Amino acid sequence: MVKCVDKGKFTCISRNGIPKKSYDTDNAAIAAAKIVNGKDPKPDTKLVAYKCCHCQKYHLLTTKIKNK
Secondary structure: OEEEEEOOEEEEEOOOOOEOOOEOOHHHHHHHHHHHHHHOOOOOEEEEEEEOOOOOOEEEEEEEOOOO
16 A cells, blocks of 8 residues: 555555545444445455554455355
8 A cells, every 4th residue: 555645635545546435434434345245246355444554544455255
């Protein structure tokens, strides 16, 4: 992850150069992940929320689903 200045604010950038969506609370990030996972389910991955150590906000991350 890379930090840069966007319109005077620090923002986190993904690997492909797109600014990451930031959420102020963990509940908002978890709700957004549930919506995306429900609308576009993938068989082996899902979105989860995490707290960023750079901006202290929450982002979504794609993770592999563990086999049961």
